[in-house]
Amino acid sequence: MMWKKLFAWLDERLGLNDLYKATLDRPEPKGNWWNTLGSASLFLFLLQGATGIFLSVYYTPSPDHAYDSIQYIMNGVAFGWLIRGIHHWGASLMVLVVFIHMLRVFVTASYKYPRELTWLIGVGLLLCTLGMGFTGYLLPWDQKAYWATTVATSIAGSVPWVGPFILRVLRGGTDLSALTLSRFFAAHIWMLPAVLTGLIGVHLYLIIKHGESEFPGRDD
Amino acid sequence: MKEEQKKKVHEKYKIALQKGERFWPDSIYKDLLVSLGIFILLILLATFIGVPGEPKADPSDSTFVPKPEWYFLFLFKFLAVYGQIPLLGKIEWIATAVIPGLVILFLFALPLIDRNPFRHYSRRTMGLSIMGVFVVSMIVLTTISGVPAISGNSGMSTMTLLQFMTGLVIPILAYIIIVGSSFLAKRSRPLASRLQKWTAVAASVLMAIVAVVVVAIAPKTTPAAEVQQANTLSEQIALGQDLYSINCAECHGSDGEGGIIQGVAGLDGFNMKTIHSQDEMYTRSDQTLKDIISYGQPDLGMNPFGKAYGGGLSTTEIDSLVAFMRYSWDDRAEMPAGAISSIPTLNPGEVPSWDVHIQPLVKRYCASCHQAGKQNNNYIMTSYNEMINTGDNAPLVTAGDPESLLLKLINGQEGLDPITGKVIRQMPPTKLLDPQYVDMLTRWVMAGMPQTAEQASTLEVVPMPGTAVDLTGDPTAGLTVFEAQCAKCHGENGIQGIENPGSDDGTVPSLNPIDPEIKGADLKSFITNLDIYIQNGSTPGGDSPKLTMPSFGTQGILTQQQIADVIAYVMSLNK
């Protein structure tokens, strides 16, 4: 009784029931295991967010301390290896899952009317995910990170006319330096996640609005 | 799309919903199960594979070959293969900016480009075939990304050609055929879609086969030598210690004590100052020490060691070196728990082995000079075989021979080169080893120089005299020690030993007179025999002797001088 009363009180003010009806209690076409990949991507995003927040407790984005602080996370902090391990592998898995999810959408032609915008935003999400992978790769400030980022940013520099300028913007100067590390860090933990969160919000809204697409039948 | 088609789409969706399920809980249940699977997979990956360790970024090390994350490898390889195209390959930005840009644009615009209202696979063979070929070429490029595109000197080798085929030519041909056959569709739709489907399948299979061939005929690359890497501070200090021994000890001494440099070209006779003092440690920051090591002090004769200035040490290695110096010599810095000396100590009765004891010992104190390329009479001590077999005057060590040249030299005696007749000075030249290390080496040689711990465990410790044999004993002082330590078993003046039930003799042996075998032929052997007993103790023969003689020397009950005194006293009893 107590709970029912409390729930009724809250529902009156928050509209919980309407929310439940609108988001959770929806009819859907018969499900398929391939349809779970989108929510798996969301799960990975949340997991990356959580482990990323935990990593930032000890991580220091400066060339002097970035490497040491990660060594400390791996060896000095309880479960640091697990948190970083999940974040490291989660990144790879997220790219893979997002990619397969997009392939599924392509194969079932779910990007067609009325879900064109959902696809468009999905492509944006793919690019952001790759951007997260790219910026996150530099943060450990180890040999692999340093030199791979040097090469990758040089690729941007090969564009005619604006290339050298893009290169300087990416690196925060002509060379890979403390400035590069801190701007990659900012992009990795603030800018890209903010964009991702916003895009995911719209993506989800559109999915609820149009419903999940059904698998095409012979006559579709 | 026409209004009426849109209406049809909505109607069909409504029917699908009626036949369908609820989002909660039906879909969420499946979603969560998949997420759980992924989660468990991640935990397994994190636990059993972990994150591979990498050395710290070193901007001065330009030899590092970088590799992007695996999901960018296909792009990386595409660039490499594209770069092999004659002429066009030189215009790099087509591959770096234009083509990826077009692909992304295409992805964004896909719903607008694809005006085909049908959704079923059978009516979308063109799109599916193109995507199929594209995905397969991504996988193929990723697979062959580890194989260099050029083998041989120049021009189009077989390798280049094959990679060219699978990475560029086959997919492009496939795209052309697939798109081209769509014009056929006007005449015969089934024929066109069959052609597209089979082109995609054939191209994919062909690419896969060529990729497998490329990987198969790729020259086997030997994995790069494992870089020594320290993760924790303790490991860093241990690594620094090794690096110090190899790179620094020949001039600065094994523990930073300095002294007269010997045997270093150009610096012979130079009196090196101490670098482990409080003065040095308190007034030089870590950064200063790193700079000194990296840049050297060329005017003072110190070569640069940093890779940036032509030396052999990476920034990480120099960091480890400085960590070792700071934590070993600076009394303000506390050695972290677990940072143990890399030379294990010997347990009583343990025979040292090369792997466990001698190798780290030699590495710390000898290898600085006794490695290839130094002035060392070609005596190399970096491996077991070299230590035993090399040297201009080999062998320097003979198993079981206490007169081995090496043992003489580390005991501070000079040796004669058996070939040239030249005098060889003590080793290490500036400061003799700690007695426990001299003892360790001696025990190793005497026991037969075992290589592995397993071999060592099968060997018996050969009882060795202590250094007391070389001291002059005072019989009067020896009497006092004798009364306190020996008389209670061997009797006053060593005349009558007390009973020792369970031993063969039944009593503790008399020392006055002593067993003629112990007395031996000459004074020297008498001293040595006595010392072996006092030094190592003894267990008399018999089933279960009640009394055994303790090892007065190795257990530190008596000092070496006291032992020498007792020897002198016992000898005075047996004139």
Next chain:
Amino acid sequence: MAGSHHISRRDFIKLTTAAVGTFIGAVVAVPAIAYLIDPALKSASTDAWVPLGKLAAFEIGKPAPASFTRSIVNGWEKTVNSYGVFVLRTSETETLVLSNKCTHLGCHVNWFADKQEYICPCHDAQFGINGQVLGGPPPRPLDRYSGDQVKVEDGILFIHFLGA
């Protein structure tokens, strides 16, 4: 019949979903909490004998300031901390070493020879020559090293420092 079967399947699905969600949450939360509170659990044991200088340099009956530094590793960073003490030789053989850290709020006390008192500049706490509280807000006497915690080796005075 079919309905009741359907409902039980429903409930099963709901239960499993809730259980799986809770499981994932717990498996993330437990290590995460340990990870967050980890530094608080580590005891920074910095126990060591610290030299303060030649014993002969200290006059009997007259407190003299001395200081020493200790470095500790905090995570990936090394910090060098300075500590100040007053050394008072109470007799030829006895030495009392007092921390200069006021027990009130941690300011550094100074010795005033004319008053024969340690006075804290922050809140005017007064301590006697042996560290006892004479006046002001401090809750307890100055921290001291005496007896076992002080030794002399080769003429050098050492204190047994147990950490800040």
